[in-house]
Amino acid sequence: MADAEKNEKAMEPAADATPNVTEVETVEAATEDAAVAAIEAKVDRGEPILQVRNLVKHFPLTQGILIKRQIGAVKAVDGISFDLYQGETLGIVGESGCGKSTVAKLLMTLETATAGEVFYKGQDITRLSGRALRAVRRNIQMVFQDPYTSLNPRMTVGDIIGEPFEIHPEVAPKGDRRRKVQDLLDVVGLNPEYINRYPHQFSGGQRQRIGIARGLALNPEIIICDEPVSALDVSVQAQVINLMEGLQDEFNLSYIFIAHDLSIVRHISDRVGVMYLGKMAEIGSDTEIYDHPTHPYTQALLSAVPVPDPESREGRERIILTGDVPSPANPPSGCRFRTRCWKAQDKCAKEIPLLAIPERFAGTDSPAAHESACHFAEEKDVVHA
Amino acid sequence: MTITDMPADVPVPRSGEDHGSKLLDVRDLHVEFHTRDGIAKAVNGVNYSVDAGETLAVLGESGSGKSVTAQAIMGILDMPPGRIPQGEIFFRGQDMLKMSAEERRKIRGNKIAMIFQDALSSLNPVLSVGYQLGEMFRVHEGLSRKEAKTKAIELMDRVRIPAAKERVSDYPHQFSGGMRQRIMIAMAMALEPDLIIADEPTTALDVTVQAQVMELLAELQREYHMGLILITHDLGVVADVADKIAVMYAGRIVETAPVHELYKRPAHPYTRGLLDSIPRLDRKGQELYAIKGLPPNLLKIPTGCAFNPRCPKAEDICRTDVPALVPVTEQDGTELPGRGSACHFWKETLHG
Numbered sequence: 001m002a003d004a005e006k007n008e009k010a011m012e013p014a015a016d017a018t019p020n021v022t023e024v025e026t027v028e029a030a031t032e033d034a035a036v037a038a039i040e041a042k043v044d045r046g047e048p049i050l051q052v053r054n055l056v057k058h059f060p061l062t063q064g065i066l067i068k069r070q071i072g073a074v075k076a077v078d079g080i081s082f083d084l085y086q087g088e089t090l091g092i093v094g095e096s097g098c099g100k101s102t103v104a105k106l107l108m109t110l111e112t113a114t115a116g117e118v119f120y121k122g123q124d125i126t127r128l129s130g131r132a133l134r135a136v137r138r139n140i141q142m143v144f145q146d147p148y149t150s151l152n153p154r155m156t157v158g159d160i161i162g163e164p165f166e167i168h169p170e171v172a173p174k175g176d177r178r179r180k181v182q183d184l185l186d187v188v189g190l191n192p193e194y195i196n197r198y199p200h201q202f203s204g205g206q207r208q209r210i211g212i213a214r215g216l217a218l219n220p221e222i223i224i225c226d227e228p229v230s231a232l233d234v235s236v237q238a239q240v241i242n243l244m245e246g247l248q249d250e251f252n253l254s255y256i257f258i259a260h261d262l263s264i265v266r267h268i269s270d271r272v273g274v275m276y277l278g279k280m281a282e283i284g285s286d287t288e289i290y291d292h293p294t295h296p297y298t299q300a301l302l303s304a305v306p307v308p309d310p311e312s313r314e315g316r317e318r319i320i321l322t323g324d325v326p327s328p329a330n331p332p333s334g335c336r337f338r339t340r341c342w343k344a345q346d347k348c349a350k351e352i353p354l355l356a357i358p359e360r361f362a363g364t365d366s367p368a369a370h371e372s373a374c375h376f377a378e379e380k381d382v383v384h385a
Numbered sequence: 386m387t388i389t390d391m392p393a394d395v396p397v398p399r400s401g402e403d404h405g406s407k408l409l410d411v412r413d414l415h416v417e418f419h420t421r422d423g424i425a426k427a428v429n430g431v432n433y434s435v436d437a438g439e440t441l442a443v444l445g446e447s448g449s450g451k452s453v454t455a456q457a458i459m460g461i462l463d464m465p466p467g468r469i470p471q472g473e474i475f476f477r478g479q480d481m482l483k484m485s486a487e488e489r490r491k492i493r494g495n496k497i498a499m500i501f502q503d504a505l506s507s508l509n510p511v512l513s514v515g516y517q518l519g520e521m522f523r524v525h526e527g528l529s530r531k532e533a534k535t536k537a538i539e540l541m542d543r544v545r546i547p548a549a550k551e552r553v554s555d556y557p558h559q560f561s562g563g564m565r566q567r568i569m570i571a572m573a574m575a576l577e578p579d580l581i582i583a584d585e586p587t588t589a590l591d592v593t594v595q596a597q598v599m600e601l602l603a604e605l606q607r608e609y610h611m612g613l614i615l616i617t618h619d620l621g622v623v624a625d626v627a628d629k630i631a632v633m634y635a636g637r638i639v640e641t642a643p644v645h646e647l648y649k650r651p652a653h654p655y656t657r658g659l660l661d662s663i664p665r666l667d668r669k670g671q672e673l674y675a676i677k678g679l680p681p682n683l684l685k686i687p688t689g690c691a692f693n694p695r696c697p698k699a700e701d702i703c704r705t706d707v708p709a710l711v712p713v714t715e716q717d718g719t720e721l722p723g724r725g726s727a728c729h730f731w732k733e734t735l736h737g
Contacts, residue, residue, distance in 0.1 A: 095593060241664070306625045312624075
């Protein structure tokens with residue numbers, strides 16, 4: 001008990017500093033109301049709904065048991081910026097360890113950012129708390145990768161999908177919940193009579209549908225999908241992808257679609273961001289990235305994807321990178337890709353390339369004129385070659 | 386229900402003593418698992434063969450029996466609960482299922498080796514990689530520890546692990562995913578086997594590393610003129626490396642074809658569905674074609690063609706008669722070597 005009280009005091013340093021406590025509270029309540037109002041407001045299609053600015057997440061590495069000293073940091077996400085527009089799908093691709101899942105967690109405020117801002121309808125969600133944060137969380141939902149571990153095996157499907165209503169009771173009044181859950185099951189293509197079944201009675205694809213139904217329960221505006229189909233069989237993958245596309249149109253959703261399968265990302269995304277070691281290497285529309293990539297990493301990544309067409313296997317030029325991704329605890333100086341890049345020069349070790357439209361393409365309306373973080377950005381079509 | 390599934394003549398003509406010419410020849414293999422809920426029929430009459438220097442890709446979804454077939458060939462199936470009620474596996478003309486355990490042990494690792502999917506869980510975490518690589522030489526060739534270690538370093542060099550000498554006493558967790566998979570490949574290559582079975586060798590890897598590993602595998606195969614059975618669900622990887630393909634569904638081979646033919650003109654609705662349901666990197670498609678329904682439960686495989694509940698072309702005969710894997714021909718009857726389809730309506734699928 002004593003501990004809890006102490007904590008509460010520590011949480012409110014402002015109360016000690018200012019003599020008039022009630023006044024501070026009313027001011028805070030007023031800003032909170034304004035924040036909630038801003039979050040409840042509608043955003044038009046095509047307007048930015050989520051703006052990420054210089055987002056950073058470092059996980060400290062500590063040494064010692066009693067006296068912990070920080071000896072370094074894993075720079076999982078190291079300054080990335082992008083916008084998500086209402087109604088679009090932004091794909092994020094990259095190899096394992098590039099920080100794409102950490103970005104998802106930061107956007108969900110499941111992790112606190114080390115630095116940087118995430119604006120949801122103009123409100124910086126990294127600084128929100130209380131009612132305003134709850135309102136944000138209701139509007140940003142997530143679908144997880146592994147449908148086998150992300151559903152509690154001891155809860156029925158009805159309880160799993162209905163659980164968000166316990167936390168946000170304003171969305172569905174108590175008596176109405178069962179019917180709502182059945183509606184959701186119907187929406188994702190499952191039989192509403194399955195409401196009392198347990199997750200183990202479903203196949204992988206059906207479980208992922210349950211995960212999607214849970215994500216939809218609170219009528220969110222943004223759904224963050226972290227590798228939603230990579231655990232599924234090919235024939236089932238297509239079903240789930242089609243379902244997600246249908247739901248996007250039906251409920252006017254914006255997706256952030258994180259995956260390592262570049263073909264699926266192209267299929268579903270309007271815009272694509274390529275991440276490498278905690279940084280955004282290149283971002284643009286799907287045609288710009290896939291047909292006119294300018295960053296060497298994107299080119300290598302695309303050329304490494306096996307194409308399901310044996311005719312192309314002799315003729316296709318493939319860039320095969322050497323070595324592995326460096327450790328994010330100790331990333332290379334300058335451009336992070338330079339250790340594996342065939343174009344690297346001295347400049348790449350000294351200067352960090354900024355994510356911007358390359359100078360040589362600036363002002364032209366060529367599809368190569370999109371943001372790319374490379375000193376020697378050059379267009380090269382590797383997919384059709 | 387009539388069973389028309391005779392051991393099919395595709396792709397090998399069944400002519401008595403003709404086992405000698407093929408490196409590996411699997412004939413009418415059945416595998417079942419006895420479980421509390423009943424008998425799960427994982428493999429229901431599989432026929433395939435591999436020659437030296439040839440790459441056979443076995444394509445299928447999870448539960449299609451592709452890995453179980455490989456385990457039966459290796460002789461590493463858990464028995465019980467597994468059982469092989471019928472079938473023959475000829476390796477250089479000898480039926481391995483009739484051999485003694487000792488004879489099989491001599492073949493395993495020495496003549497036929499396997500690369501497993503998940504390198505981290507297939508390597509022993511408490512033994513150094515050098516020790517694990519050297520084990521092959523110590524056990525099969527009786528080399529001393531020191532000699533085995535030298536051999537291990539050679540192997541690591543061959544699969545291009547940088548600084549092999551320094552890294553030989555490292556433990557598996559100190560290697561990255563791609564490097565671990567190289568160690569798995571080195572281990573399989575150790576005794577220069579005639580046949581390598583690679584069970585989803587790159588599924589756990591990133592695309593850039595996958596490309597490195599597949600290239601290495603292809604290069605080693607060319608160098609040693611080995612047979613390779615590549616088990617995968619990735620149609621892209623198959624298109625890149627395979628010579629011929631066997632598509633499996635519910636424990637049967639539903640289609641066999643040379644790689645170019647299969648992608649151009651599939652002769653089974655399941656293969657066609659799979660090809661249509663993958664998004665392409667080089668073009669932005671419309672809505673994806675999705676095969677409806679789910680892969681069957683192996684405890685109760687549908688009667689007739691196992692694919693019939695999901696097939697857009699299914700008719701009454703599909704629900705009663707099991708289609709045999711029959712040779713596929715051109716419209717005018719010209720033979721298409723190596724092609725076969727287990728569909729009652731292969732003509733319509735191929736030519737329609």
